[in-house]
Amino acid sequence: MFNISTQALFAQLLVGLINGSFYALLSLGLAVIFGMLNIINFAHGAVYMMGAFCAYFLLNVFDINYWVALILAPLLIGGLGMALERTMLQRLAGLDHLYGLLLTFGLALIIQGVFQNYFGSSGLPYAIPQQLTGGQNLGFMFLPNYRAWVVVFSLTVCLATWFAIEKTKLGAYLRAATENPALVRAFGVNVPRMITLTYGFGVGLAALAGVLSAPINQVRPLMGADLIIVVFAVVVIGGMGSIMGSIVTGFALGILEGLTKYFYPEASNTVVFVIMALVLMVKPNGLFGRA
Amino acid sequence: MKTSVSTLALVAALALPGAAFAQDKNVKIGVLDDMSGLYADVGGQGSILAAQMAIEDSGMAAKGWKIDMISADHQNKPDVGVNISRQWADQEKVDGIFGVLTSSVALAVNGVAKEKNVVYMNSGAATSDLTNAACSPNTVHWTYDTYLLANGTGKAVVKAGGDSWFFLTADYAFGQALERDTTAVITANGGKVLGSVRHPLNSSDFSSFLLQAQASKAKIIGLANAGGDTMNAIKQASEFGITGSGQKLAALLLFSSDVHSLGLKMTQGLQFTETFYWDLNDGTRAFSKRFSDRMKNKNEPTMVQAGIYASIIHYLKALDAMGSNPHDGVKVVDKMKSMPTDDPLFGKGEIQPNGRTIHPGYLFEVKKPEESKYPWDYYKLIATIPANEAFTPLAQSTCPLLKK
Numbered sequence: 001m002f003n004i005s006t007q008a009l010f011a012q013l014l015v016g017l018i019n020g021s022f023y024a025l026l027s028l029g030l031a032v033i034f035g036m037l038n039i040i041n042f043a044h045g046a047v048y049m050m051g052a053f054c055a056y057f058l059l060n061v062f063d064i065n066y067w068v069a070l071i072l073a074p075l076l077i078g079g080l081g082m083a084l085e086r087t088m089l090q091r092l093a094g095l096d097h098l099y100g101l102l103l104t105f106g107l108a109l110i111i112q113g114v115f116q117n118y119f120g121s122s123g124l125p126y127a128i129p130q131q132l133t134g135g136q137n138l139g140f141m142f143l144p145n146y147r148a149w150v151v152v153f154s155l156t157v158c159l160a161t162w163f164a165i166e167k168t169k170l171g172a173y174l175r176a177a178t179e180n181p182a183l184v185r186a187f188g189v190n191v192p193r194m195i196t197l198t199y200g201f202g203v204g205l206a207a208l209a210g211v212l213s214a215p216i217n218q219v220r221p222l223m224g225a226d227l228i229i230v231v232f233a234v235v236v237i238g239g240m241g242s243i244m245g246s247i248v249t250g251f252a253l254g255i256l257e258g259l260t261k262y263f264y265p266e267a268s269n270t271v272v273f274v275i276m277a278l279v280l281m282v283k284p285n286g287l288f289g290r291a
Numbered sequence: 292m293k294t295s296v297s298t299l300a301l302v303a304a305l306a307l308p309g310a311a312f313a314q315d316k317n318v319k320i321g322v323l324d325d326m327s328g329l330y331a332d333v334g335g336q337g338s339i340l341a342a343q344m345a346i347e348d349s350g351m352a353a354k355g356w357k358i359d360m361i362s363a364d365h366q367n368k369p370d371v372g373v374n375i376s377r378q379w380a381d382q383e384k385v386d387g388i389f390g391v392l393t394s395s396v397a398l399a400v401n402g403v404a405k406e407k408n409v410v411y412m413n414s415g416a417a418t419s420d421l422t423n424a425a426c427s428p429n430t431v432h433w434t435y436d437t438y439l440l441a442n443g444t445g446k447a448v449v450k451a452g453g454d455s456w457f458f459l460t461a462d463y464a465f466g467q468a469l470e471r472d473t474t475a476v477i478t479a480n481g482g483k484v485l486g487s488v489r490h491p492l493n494s495s496d497f498s499s500f501l502l503q504a505q506a507s508k509a510k511i512i513g514l515a516n517a518g519g520d521t522m523n524a525i526k527q528a529s530e531f532g533i534t535g536s537g538q539k540l541a542a543l544l545l546f547s548s549d550v551h552s553l554g555l556k557m558t559q560g561l562q563f564t565e566t567f568y569w570d571l572n573d574g575t576r577a578f579s580k581r582f583s584d585r586m587k588n589k590n591e592p593t594m595v596q597a598g599i600y601a602s603i604i605h606y607l608k609a610l611d612a613m614g615s616n617p618h619d620g621v622k623v624v625d626k627m628k629s630m631p632t633d634d635p636l637f638g639k640g641e642i643q644p645n646g647r648t649i650h651p652g653y654l655f656e657v658k659k660p661e662e663s664k665y666p667w668d669y670y671k672l673i674a675t676i677p678a679n680e681a682f683t684p685l686a687q688s689t690c691p692l693l694k695k
Contacts, residue, residue, distance in 0.1 A: 008506055016499075019498075120588055121329060121332050122519065124552070125526075125554045141502060144532070147530075216527070218553070222329070265490055265499075269491035
């Protein structure tokens with residue numbers, strides 16, 4: 001079992017990086033929502049699933065292709081998220097985290113139940129877009145073009161988000177509003193609207209990840225539920241609310257999981273949680289969290 | 292045998308005070324299945340519908356029988372399955388438990404059924420242990436098992452030249468049993484197994500495992516998994532160019548719902564074994580038409596759902612022949628074993644002393660997209676495996692019930 005060739009190692013690292021990009025995109029959305037809004041968004045997995053379904057329906061009902069869906073689906077689902085924030089989540093502002101968690105958890109169960117009722121559990125097929133079929137032979141492995149695209153695209157989106165929040169004026173407003181909403185309001189900034197938009201953005205990121213994953217996995221009602229717990233672990237390891245933390249840990253844990261799949265596949269579902277437990281013991285605020 | 296006699300006596304003493312000899316024509320059936328997880332399209336709501344249809348078709352109501360049915364979701368968790376079946380036996384007074392996909396849950400419920408002396412007819416779990424080491428006088432294993440899958444698909448693939456294998460195995464009772472049984476068939480037919488990787492149940496990403504399978508240079512990648520796991524593996528194998536590069540996939544357990552969901556483009560040419568296909572003959576077509584009309588998503592029945600129908604039909608036939616419900620699992624199972632099975636879905640067969648129902652198995656191949664002429668026209672019949680060759684020969688069964 002331990003006679004690893006460098007070839008196999010490279011291949012596993014690359015595969016881990018691909019999975020890591022999904023973790024990063026999803027945990028980034030969670031981190032943005034938690035960091036800026038203090039909401040533990042348990043509906044994130046359901047939103048990711050809706051993103052994939054949205055891409056499926058855009059293609060099969062409206063004949064709208066993958067590339068347009070990549071923009072349209074996050075906008076549509078993000079809009080839905082904003083409606084949700086305005087009508088429900090906003091009422092919980094100022095209450096304990098637990099209320100938001102329970103509300104979003106309940107919503108996730110309802111959404112998944114409805115989708116499962118109509119679409120069953122095996123899911124719907126979504127083909128890889130024509131331009132990205134095939135792949136490159138890298139010598140040590142065959143890299144499907146689509147997977148390469150996923151890594152590059154999600155890395156770009158992650159870094160752009162980090163830049164927008166940490167380095168721009170808008171991001172500064174946002175961070176200030178989290179610290180002291182009353183003061184930011186006094187400067188004439190519409191804080192409630194900013195919060196709604198931020199929630200919409202975080203939700204849109206999850207929907208985007210959903211569209212990206214549609215051609216790789218079946219479009220299934222439970223695709224988000226299977227993933228969300230791992231993603232939460234990623235956020236906890238990275239440090240709740242830390243933008244860069246969620247990106248770095250997302251990719252790092254993807255790679256670590258990939259290596260586990262090679263050396264001890266039986267543990268590949270649990271390795272992330274083992275790491276979580278270890279990190280919490282040593283650094284309770286997560287690797288990148290502020291005390 | 293001693294324990295079962297004493298349990299019997301105890302149950303008789305407890306259950307039959309007073310109205311012992313009045314004709315009891317009340318029956319309660321419990322359908323326990325994966326209703327919401329990765330196998331829900333294989334069983335799920337379709338299992339409940341199949342049970343309802345069996346109760347209606349049995350004509351028992353006209354003969355004065357009152358048949359109730361309840362159902363529950365075991366979530367693919369053995370502890371949940373055990374709790375529900377205990378509660379069913381103790382509080383709901385359920386006479387028979389039907390369905391129970393997922394081998395780990397199936398084996399756990401097997402113990403409860405024996406302890407509570409209820410009838411247990413499994414349609415859905417694959418592990419051949421149910422009629423070998425873990426066999427029980429309360430249990431009948433309908434539909435299929437890992438021995439059949441190994442002998443059907445495994446043998447056919449080795450004979451067609453696929454003599455070196457690498458397994459992707461679901462890491463629980465089912466996957467391990469399937470890998471074990473298939474390995475036995477491969478080596479018996481002159482092939483060899485180069486390696487295997489055990490993946491957790493319900494994995495979404497198989498690329499890592501597929502790369503290991505690719506590196507093994509085996510001619511055949513055997514998928515010893517099911518449902519969502521098999522589908523993701525097939526889809527990603529095509530994405531990583533594995534199927535295009537000379538290695539072939541052998542999906543050891545594939546259901547029509549999987550093929551429907553993946554589409555023919557992705558699944559064409561796969562060979563696998565089933566004991567029921569909706570479009571097999573007039574009998575299966577007539578049933579399937581009625582079934583799909585009543586399904587919300589218009590799906591055709593899977594072999595697991597068909598097995599629930601057929602096993603309940605046989606169960607009710609046995610009760611009818613007994614004249615009244617003894618509420619005694621072993622007694623009813625013994626009666627069922629003494630009667631030949633015969634229904635339009637699985638044809639003629641019998642229940643062997645170890646609880647194994649035998650009927651023919653079929654080796655199918657998934658059609659090419661251009662060969663499919665109407666909705667759900669998915670399979671080509673390649674070979675029929677006669678009932679007496681499809682399942683473990685009694686002489687090889689390790690079931691303790693066979694040793695008198």
